[in-house]
Structures are given as structure tokens and as C-alpha cells.
Amino acid sequence: MSMVHIGMMQSSSKKVITKEEWEKKLSEVKIRKEDMNRLVMNFLVTEGYVEAAEKFQHESGTQPDIDLGTITDRMAVRKAVQCGQVEDAIEKVNDLNPEILDTNPQLFFHLQQQRLIELIRAGKVEEALEFAQEELAPRGEENHAFLEELERTVALLAFDDASTCPVKEVKELLDNAQRQKTASELNAAILTSQSHEKDPKLPSLLKMLIWAQNQLDEKASYPRINDLVNATLEEPVT
Amino acid sequence: MRGRFSPFDRSERSSSVMFRATLDEEEEDVEEEPTHLNTNTSSLYLVVSTDKLTARYTGDGRHGNDVGAIQANRPAPCRRLLYYFEMTVKDRGEKGYTAIGFTDEHFKNSRQPGWEVNSYGYHGDDGKLYHGQGRGEPYGQGFTTGDTVGAGINYAAQEIFFTRNGKVLSGVYKDVKSALYPTIGLHSPDEKVEVNFGQRKFVFDVETMMLEERGRRQRAVENMPLPPAASHSIVRAFLLHYGYHDTLTAFDAACGAASADGSVDSIALGEFLPKQEANGVNGTIVTNGTSDDDMYALDQRKMLRRLIRDGNVDGVIINLQEWYPQVKEEHYSTIIFLLRCQKFIELVRTGQVEDAVALARTELASFFGKCQDQDLLLHDCLALLAYERPQDSPMAYLLQFAQREVVADAVNAFVLDTNPSMACIGKDGKPPQSALEKLLRQLTACHVEKRFLNGGQGEVFRLHRILQGGKDGGW
Structure with missing residues (x-):
């Protein structure tokens, strides 16, 4: 019986992460600019924006895949x-x-x-x-x-x-x-x-973000991003 | 040999991402796996073979404290999806009291896995699952001579599971978060078992289980609803943010052309116009989601980026000082520093070594000793002089396009930072970020946090690898 009780306690008491704490964690993440460039190039190429891809290669030095x-x-x-x-x-x-x-x-x-x-x-x-x-x-x-x-x-x-x-x-x-x-x-x-993925990576990563946020929701309350286009951090629900 | 002349070690180097085109510094994350039984933890009642993979019971098996239990030499590795090992009963002995499971570092080699706290065991005589007490729960069938059983940890589901002759039994919640060691126990005369830590092919198809687990996750991800045209808007905002003007023009032209065809994409784009843009920015109609902040000083940023791309650093400095007089202030000295270093690099590139030396003396020397990141870049720049063919030197990265990108991005961030509307929001000195960057940070932070809350177990999420690798880089 006591085991069951502990289990319930764990699931009901979610960790709360304030916006300030979360922003600190966000700032510790390392994102490489070249990775973002590659992601954008992959999108342009896969979606067939050939001229934009050419310009982007020239402007950013990113090689198309x-x-x-x-x-x-x-x-x-x-x-x-x-x-x-x-x-x-x-x-x-x-x-x-x-x-x-x-x-x-x-x-x-x-x-x-x-x-x-x-x-x-x-x-x-x-x-x-x-x-x-x-x-x-x-x-x-x-x-x-x-x-x-x-x-x-x-x-x-x-x-x-x-x-x-x-x-x-x-x-x-x-x-x-x-x-x-x-x-x-x-x-x-x-x-x-052509041995290229049929879908661009960006939409999958966006879906992965929604999924990862839902997963973390089960364990913690933290600032989510619901508006993907503007990437605004919400206040954590407490 | 270079190390002798360099006061900086590799770990310090990796901290200065902001100033320099990144060197390839993928962290090592190969975890050592259990390979054999740890005879140092062996019970007095066991004889272990020289290859440390077979154990035989030599005790009497008369009471609860003469069990012959033994751990593997290392804990189950945890930066992965699954861990698994197997044991084959060579001889059930008198009573078939063999057991397989996991124990923590406080393991007692005279007790069966599962009897003590923080341990799990699947026992051969009754087929029961033991967890932290001397009484087991009904679980699977018993096992005896000739049977192969396995024990595994599914880190994604946070479950312990066992297998019997290649068939998986149900998973149980893994409430123990500390390191767990593969463990076996024997407890009646003549019992003999052989363990397999992956040296030989497992009886259970653990690869398929792993693929299924990944497949489940992938399907769950694919089923997430995405607002139509979200990717388009994010890409467009990225191009604006960094001032990739020509790309942006081509991208808009292609999207606009698509809308003339009445294609699905552009219809979706129209639906998702944020409100303020339905009226357009600065009187122009924009095709999809962008904020005023992304538009800020676009023409200037575009021109500065082009100048840097073409190696015209003087042009950048002149324009910056004219448009943004505050660039001369101490607070902004890093941008000037970066540009001067870039100028130095451009001189080396074109073989004007004497001019480069003169520049170093008049304009770079004064930056030494101010901050570590600056010193690192300065050091590498000056080191270019030591090589007859700098393009083949360890500093060759400075001569690549990527370094111009670093400088161009820094200049771009500087200009965005002068936007008064951004200043009012109070961004506490953080460099402005594109929506794409914010989303990728959020994605990584969510994975890191979830893993942290799981006791640091499970696969490590590596965005870089996903972007570089094949279809999903393991995800």
C-alpha cells in the first residue's frame, strides 16, 4: 500500500520552473549558426525553392545537401x-x-x-x-x-x-x-x-518541439512556446 | 607539439563559440559497458571461470545468507534507449534457485537480487518478480537447465523488463534512479550459469525492441499537429533576422508566384498572417509572419553583410561609424575588435603580410589581455603569420567563409541591438535571437530537462547530430 501512495505523490507534485530559471537554461543551450543555416538550406532545397537556395548558398556560404x-x-x-x-x-x-x-x-x-x-x-x-x-x-x-x-x-x-x-x-x-x-x-x-529525404527537417523538428514540450509537461510546469511563429515564451502554469 | 606554445587548452577553446567559426568539437559520449562478472564482488559461495562469464555455486544453500550473487564489472550504461544482458542456466543444480536482475552499489553478495532494497530480480524456481523484499509477485514462468533469461532497462519508458527464451515479459516501473548493475544469484548446490553481456548474439531480439521503441516515438512526433505554413514563416523570419536579403527576395518571389497559381501553400500562408501584418509593414504587403523587429534596419544589415562577405572590412567600419556613432563607445568595442581581426585575416588571405603586421601593431595589440575570448582569437590570428601557407595551417579555419559568417552575424546582432523598440522590452543584454533559434533552444532545453528529471538517464539529445545525420540522427 505504501508503495502506491508514494507513486501517486510523485505524479501529482510537478516541479515548477519559473520563467527566470527557464531563460537561464535556454541561454546555456549551444546552438550553432551553421546548423541553423543548414536547416534553412535543407528546407529551401526540399521544398524546391531553387533560386532562394542559390542565393542562400552565396550569402551564407552554406552548401546545399x-x-x-x-x-x-x-x-x-x-x-x-x-x-x-x-x-x-x-x-x-x-x-x-x-x-x-x-x-x-x-x-x-x-x-x-x-x-x-x-x-x-x-x-x-x-x-x-x-x-x-x-x-x-x-x-x-x-x-x-x-x-x-x-x-x-x-x-x-x-x-x-x-x-x-x-x-x-x-x-x-x-x-x-x-x-x-x-x-x-x-x-x-x-x-x-536521389537519396534525399522526402520531407524537410524543419517541420519534423517543430513537431518534435511540440512533442517534447508535452512530454515535459507530465513532469514539470515550465514556460512553453505555444505560438511557434513568434516563439513567445508563456508564463508557466502553476 | 603546438600545445607547448599555446597557453590554452582545448576545453577553454570550445568556450569561445561566439567569436570564431566553430572547430569540430563533438563531445565523446561513448559509455563503457559491462563486459564480465566482477570477481571482487563475488560471494564466497561461487567459483567463477577464468573468462569471468560463468559462475558455479559451491555453498550448501541452507539459509538466506549463503546466496552466491555477483555483479557485472560496470553498471548498466544509461545514456541510451535500452540496456540488456542475458544469462543461460547450464545446470539447475538441486533446486534451480537461479536469479537474474539488477542491484545498486549497496548490493550484498550473500542475498538474491530483488530481496534487498533498490534491487530487482526474476527468480528461476518460482518465476516471480522480486523488488526490494523477500516476497515475490507473480510475473512469468520459472526457468531451468537450458533456458536463457534476460534482464533489461528501457530508459525511455523508465521500466525494468525481463525475457525468457527470447520472449519479453511485461515491464515494471523503475523507481530506482541510481546506477544499476547487472547481477545474478545462485542458491543451491551444483547450479551453474553463463552470462552474456553482448559478446555473443542475444537470444532475445533486442534490436527489434529498440526499433519498435523508436518507431513509437517517431509516430507520436509525426502525429503532432503543426499550424500550416509555420515552417515558411519561420524561415522567412530567419532570413530577415540575419539580413539575407537576396535569399529573402527570391523566397518571397517564389512564394508569391505560388500564390498566383493558387497553390495550397500560399492559401495556407494567407490564413496565418499575424494580425498586425494584414495591413502590411511600412505600407508594403508582406506575405507571411514577420515582426517589425525582424524588419529593423534591413537595408543597412543587408549591405553590411554583403561587405563582409566580399572581404571589405573597411567599408563596414566606415558605414557602422556613420550610421551608429555609438559603435565607438567602450561598450561596443568587441564589434570593432572583431572587425579589425577580420581585416587582419583578409590581409593575410591576400598575401599582404607586411600590412597585416602593421595593422597588428597599431590596432590589435591594444586588445591583448582584456578578455580571454578575445585573446584566443587574437592568438590564432597572429599565429597565421607563422605559416608560409596559412591556408594549410591549424588556423586555416579563420580563412574559411564560416569566419566571415561569424563576423557578419556579430555585426548583424549589433545593429539589431540598436533597435530602440527592442531596448524598451528590456532584453537584459542578451543578443537578439531569431524565432528559429528560440525554438531550437526550447527544443533542446525540454529534452535536457526531461532527461534531468529522469535521473540523467536515456539518450542524450544532440541537435547537431540530428541536423547532420541521416533521416533523424537516431531520433
């Missing part, structure tokens, strides 16, 4: 998908590295699906039907998930004006977000093929 030339190609591919020119995007990816699509059937299917969506959007019904039956249906036979996706997409053909489609899951295929989704998937695959 990837050949900047490849960003331009990657962005061209991304933009092609975002503009609905899927065939063009596929061609560009294959120029870049044919293995990307060869080794990634799901991505290839999503690109073909996007191509079908674009045909339907453009009102090319016959062409869309032909494409669906010849290119997509055989893949659907191999994979049940692909088949469901195909059926959902073909449903768009049932509406003269697809914007009147009552089924949300079908209608949203025509949204800009669908293009973004396909573009992001392709972007990530290209980055992975």
Missing part, C-alpha cells in the same frame, strides 16, 4: 502535374531516372489516374474511355485497391457537368488538391531516388 540543378528538373515535373500536363510529367520523370516509375507501381497508377481525370476534365469522353480500358483496367485486375480507384474515377463520366456530382469522394477528384496530392507523391519519389 543536393545538386541544385536537380531541383529545377524536379520542380518542372511538379509543375507539369499541377498544370494537368501529366504525360509531359511522366516523360520528364523518365528522362530524369526511368527507375522511379518502374519501381513504383502505385505512383505510376496514380499518375495514370490523374491523366484520366485530366481527360475527363477536358471533356474528351471517348479518349478517356479508351485510356481507362486499355491502360488502367489491366492494372486494376492486378490490384484491388487500384480497381476501386479506377471505378471511382470513371464515375465522373456519368455527369455531364461533374461539379454537380453529389458524391463527395468522386467530385473531389477534380479539385486542385487532387493534383497537389499527385504532384507531392511524385516529388517525394524523385527525392527518395
Whole structure:
């Protein structure tokens, strides 16, 4: 019994760290400027801000962790998908590295699906039907998930004006977000093929900060940062 | 050999991060692991093999104080996620009273692990878990000849766990925060066990357990909600803060172009405009979160940074004195000092050694002996003169771009410091920090504090390694 009691005592009495004490601890942390530069460079490169990355290399002397030339190609591919020119995007990816699509059937299917969506959007019904039956249906036979996706997409053909489609899951295929989704998937695959992480480090570190703060909350009351953008220290809750 | 001429040791050097481009000084944190049984702690009733990995009981096992217990030679290392070791029962002897567990430094070698305070034991005869008393709690199955059992500490979860023949049993809260030693105990005639501190492959797959633990943590981190475009705002504020003007222009242009396309990113950016900027700063529309303080003297800071980047130190000094006359004051002498050192470095770089010597005599000598950090930089600068090829000398770091960055950042901080609105807030003399820096400090401080509250146990969080390393640098 006494053991249980001690356990409860420990969890209920949180250590309180005042703002002053915490600020002292913060000032003892060593942060290297070059690490921050690298973090910013990694963000610019991964998100595809190629010009900004070039300028930053020049202004800060930070070396990018990837050949900047490849960003331009990657962005061209991304933009092609975002503009609905899927065939063009596929061609560009294959120029870049044919293995990307060869080794990634799901991505290839999503690109073909996007191509079908674009045909339907453009009102090319016959062409869309032909494409669906010849290119997509055989893949659907191999994979049940692909088949469901195909059926959902073909449903768009049932509406003269697809914007009147009552089924949300079908209608949203025509949204800009669908293009973004396909573009992001392709972007990530290209980055992975270049042995680069597909996500920038900064957002993960921000998530890690939120997580670390939540973890510490269980043991102590201390000044949190809730507003990440302005990085303002809150007063500790007591 | 250099050390003979240098009055400074390495630890002193590492303290002056502010003035100089950092040398690589990654701290060592390899902890020594237990490797064998510590025969100095052995009970009288044990015979230990020459490799100190096998123990045999030689007592009678008649009462509670003739246990043959023995610790490992070192405590379980704690700056990590997990520690684990195993024991195989070679012979259960008469009664199979073998035990595995952890004990603290007050361990008694005549008592089973788990019987005494601050100890944990998993016992073979009854399969019970003992913690700090002579009575055990139902825990797992017993173990006997041919069985391999293991004991581990999960520092992340603060739990002790045991395994039996490769299967993990449940974890128990580790209330003992002091150092714990791997310990085994034997207590009936002819018992014989062999321990494995990792010299051989473990029966239990500890690697997978570690991966799962990391995976759990990684998923928990990934599930944290992030305000959209937070990264964009933070990057933008960073570029403003340090006066990376060209980068900023290119970044804004790219974001603006994206908004013309109606892309998701820029829509999200618009939503997260802090209130005061909806109206724009100085009449211009800014695309995302920035404070007035970040905008302060941007044109001046941008120009100063460019001058330093191009090696034009005189230009910086002239501009600074014109724009900020207070730079001549004693309080700001460090900035002048840094700039003069940089000028010296630039002269050495371009091979104007005689001019460099003249500069040292007229403008640098007077700074000697004022403060240790300054002396360190001065010492290294002057040492450049000793080498025919300074770019191959130990001081070559001074000639790299990174040192210009150090000076440019210091000048930038000086200018930001002249911002009257910052002064009113009362920043008690701390250099102004970008949001990114504040966030990274907070991140590190949270990890340090949590580890401290766990008794200094668990992995050490190293931001530098995460940024340098692969996907997540172990995190």
C-alpha cells in the first residue's frame, strides 16, 4: 500500500520552473549558426525553392545537401502535374531516372489516374474511355485497391457537368488538391531516388518541439512556446 | 607539439563559440559497458571461470545468507534507449534457485537480487518478480537447465523488463534512479550459469525492441499537429533576422508566384498572417509572419553583410561609424575588435603580410589581455603569420567563409541591438535571437530537462547530430 501512495505523490507534485530559471537554461543551450543555416538550406532545397537556395548558398556560404540543378528538373515535373500536363510529367520523370516509375507501381497508377481525370476534365469522353480500358483496367485486375480507384474515377463520366456530382469522394477528384496530392507523391519519389529525404527537417523538428514540450509537461510546469511563429515564451502554469 | 606554445587548452577553446567559426568539437559520449562478472564482488559461495562469464555455486544453500550473487564489472550504461544482458542456466543444480536482475552499489553478495532494497530480480524456481523484499509477485514462468533469461532497462519508458527464451515479459516501473548493475544469484548446490553481456548474439531480439521503441516515438512526433505554413514563416523570419536579403527576395518571389497559381501553400500562408501584418509593414504587403523587429534596419544589415562577405572590412567600419556613432563607445568595442581581426585575416588571405603586421601593431595589440575570448582569437590570428601557407595551417579555419559568417552575424546582432523598440522590452543584454533559434533552444532545453528529471538517464539529445545525420540522427 505504501508503495502506491508514494507513486501517486510523485505524479501529482510537478516541479515548477519559473520563467527566470527557464531563460537561464535556454541561454546555456549551444546552438550553432551553421546548423541553423543548414536547416534553412535543407528546407529551401526540399521544398524546391531553387533560386532562394542559390542565393542562400552565396550569402551564407552554406552548401546545399543536393545538386541544385536537380531541383529545377524536379520542380518542372511538379509543375507539369499541377498544370494537368501529366504525360509531359511522366516523360520528364523518365528522362530524369526511368527507375522511379518502374519501381513504383502505385505512383505510376496514380499518375495514370490523374491523366484520366485530366481527360475527363477536358471533356474528351471517348479518349478517356479508351485510356481507362486499355491502360488502367489491366492494372486494376492486378490490384484491388487500384480497381476501386479506377471505378471511382470513371464515375465522373456519368455527369455531364461533374461539379454537380453529389458524391463527395468522386467530385473531389477534380479539385486542385487532387493534383497537389499527385504532384507531392511524385516529388517525394524523385527525392527518395536521389537519396534525399522526402520531407524537410524543419517541420519534423517543430513537431518534435511540440512533442517534447508535452512530454515535459507530465513532469514539470515550465514556460512553453505555444505560438511557434513568434516563439513567445508563456508564463508557466502553476 | 603546438600545445607547448599555446597557453590554452582545448576545453577553454570550445568556450569561445561566439567569436570564431566553430572547430569540430563533438563531445565523446561513448559509455563503457559491462563486459564480465566482477570477481571482487563475488560471494564466497561461487567459483567463477577464468573468462569471468560463468559462475558455479559451491555453498550448501541452507539459509538466506549463503546466496552466491555477483555483479557485472560496470553498471548498466544509461545514456541510451535500452540496456540488456542475458544469462543461460547450464545446470539447475538441486533446486534451480537461479536469479537474474539488477542491484545498486549497496548490493550484498550473500542475498538474491530483488530481496534487498533498490534491487530487482526474476527468480528461476518460482518465476516471480522480486523488488526490494523477500516476497515475490507473480510475473512469468520459472526457468531451468537450458533456458536463457534476460534482464533489461528501457530508459525511455523508465521500466525494468525481463525475457525468457527470447520472449519479453511485461515491464515494471523503475523507481530506482541510481546506477544499476547487472547481477545474478545462485542458491543451491551444483547450479551453474553463463552470462552474456553482448559478446555473443542475444537470444532475445533486442534490436527489434529498440526499433519498435523508436518507431513509437517517431509516430507520436509525426502525429503532432503543426499550424500550416509555420515552417515558411519561420524561415522567412530567419532570413530577415540575419539580413539575407537576396535569399529573402527570391523566397518571397517564389512564394508569391505560388500564390498566383493558387497553390495550397500560399492559401495556407494567407490564413496565418499575424494580425498586425494584414495591413502590411511600412505600407508594403508582406506575405507571411514577420515582426517589425525582424524588419529593423534591413537595408543597412543587408549591405553590411554583403561587405563582409566580399572581404571589405573597411567599408563596414566606415558605414557602422556613420550610421551608429555609438559603435565607438567602450561598450561596443568587441564589434570593432572583431572587425579589425577580420581585416587582419583578409590581409593575410591576400598575401599582404607586411600590412597585416602593421595593422597588428597599431590596432590589435591594444586588445591583448582584456578578455580571454578575445585573446584566443587574437592568438590564432597572429599565429597565421607563422605559416608560409596559412591556408594549410591549424588556423586555416579563420580563412574559411564560416569566419566571415561569424563576423557578419556579430555585426548583424549589433545593429539589431540598436533597435530602440527592442531596448524598451528590456532584453537584459542578451543578443537578439531569431524565432528559429528560440525554438531550437526550447527544443533542446525540454529534452535536457526531461532527461534531468529522469535521473540523467536515456539518450542524450544532440541537435547537431540530428541536423547532420541521416533521416533523424537516431531520433
